[in-house]
Amino acid sequence: MSKLMERVPIQVQAAFVRAVFALPRPLRRLIAGQPTRIDGQELALDAQLLLTLDKMAGHSFVDRTPERSRAMLDRSRHLVSGVPIEPVTVRGLTLDDDIPARFYTPAEVGEDAPLLVFYHGGGWVLGTLDSHDNTCRFLAKHAKVKVLSVDYRLAPEHPFPAAAEDAYSAFRYAVAHAPELGVNPDLIAVGGDSAGGNLAAVTAYQAVRAGGPRPAFQLLFYPGTDATARRRSRDLFADGFFLTSENIDWFTNHYCPDTERRADPLFSVLRADDLTGMPPAYIATGGFDPLRDEGEEFAHKLAAAGVPVALSRHPDLIHGYVNFIGIGTRFREATAEAAGALRTGLAMSTPARTP
Known part of the structure; x- marks a missing residue:
């Protein structure tokens, strides 16, 4: 600056x-x-x-x-998030293992409601509950869901797999405490943007492999899915479109400095051998995003594993757009589409407690 x-x-x-x-x-x-x-x-x-x-x-x-x-x-x-969206009731929580969180309840959503466990973006290094506060308010209000925003541990102070562990712990907390949160344990989705989208997909993967309760839906905004390969979109949009190729290296080196561990599916979920049984997903990518191709490849791999997937490329948008809903109209339109997909996906969901 x-x-x-x-x-x-x-x-x-x-x-x-x-x-x-x-x-x-x-x-x-x-x-x-x-x-x-x-x-x-x-x-x-x-x-x-x-x-x-x-x-x-x-x-x-x-x-x-x-x-x-x-x-x-x-x-x-x-500068970009806008005035706080109302009416949404917000309160702080502390989850198991002392993970700070924030709980959002929109007006006219009562008990036994659907829930979105949300993981903020920021390359596993940046981001807070505050940085994505209005995004969570927007999704809560427009998707008619309660939202549990998770303040997972950040790198480099807490490198991989700390964030992935916290993300999964938060989902299990939501399932275990569903009655007191006033949510339906069979209608708990996971979601996030960028690194948060990565953590949401990784959480779903961990839940399926564990054989216990799994998320009912995945809401993934331009997720990072593979830290082991450089795809065409990363070269096309390497610089000048908010997230740069140099930024990606900076984040990756802080989060997982051990290069030999970057193929681990708990980081590079696209590298997982088997994605069978993963929850249905809405995956949004930006046309001018260096992460575009790996997000779309993950969508195709999910579909090949028999997972219902709605892939939505916004060909005119950049990385990070869910944080820009306070300016213009285009960012808000794209985020509203995702809110609608979440609401529809949860409404059509079958019980998701077991894979």
């Missing part, structure tokens, strides 16, 4: 961003520049405008150290 922008109050920056996105479309296009087209896709104006403003302000996803990057994310989230 530029030194000048650090001195500007975040409220002023947020007001400026909102004002820019409220301009007439021709003016927004003038600021963003000529349309960006790659791989037969055209970047959404909202996404291109956001990237232009980020570049002008000197923002970046990663700023040298985990500590600086976390501070930058905590500051910049106010």
Whole structure:
């Protein structure tokens, strides 16, 4: 982040961003520049405008150290997440093994409700309950589900497999405490974005292999699924589209510095030998996301294993879009589609306690 922008109050920056996105479309296009087209896709104006403003302000996803990057994310989230979505009741919880969590209950959702156990993104290094607060509120309200957001341990202080262990523990907690949470133990989904999407899929994989209760549904936003290979989308969108190829290496090296362990299905779930019995899934990818191809390959592998999968590529979007719902309209539209898929998937779910 530029030194000048650090001195500007975040409220002023947020007001400026909102004002820019409220301009007439021709003016927004003038600021963003000529349309960006790659791989037969055209970047959404909202996404291109956001990237232009980020570049002008000197923002970046990663700023040298985990500590600086976390501070930058905590500051910049106010620019794009929007005002808190209501009416949603929110309370803090502490899960088994002292895992902090946040529980969201939207209006008009009573007892025995469906539940989404949500894992935030941030490359297993960044992200907090606060960074994805409005995303959880949005999903709770529009999918008509309760949401349990999990503050799993982060790397490099807690490297692989700490996050995967916490993620699975949180799901088991939700099943065991379903009555007191007021949720149906047969209608507990797992979901997340990016690294959180990875943890959701890994949690489902662990649950199926354990032979006990398994999630009823997987809600995976642009998940990382394979740390052992470099696919075409990573080269196509290596730089300039929020998440960069260099960022991916930085996150991976912090989370799993032991390269020999990166093929473990608890990290690279796409490398699992058998995905039979995995829960139905909605997998969303962004057309301009370096993780696009591995997310879509995971969807195809699930389908080949007989798992019902809805794969939705948003060809005009970038990585991280569920965090940008406070600006423009396109990010919110894509996130609303996912909320609808979650609501429908849980409504159609058969009992999921055993695989």
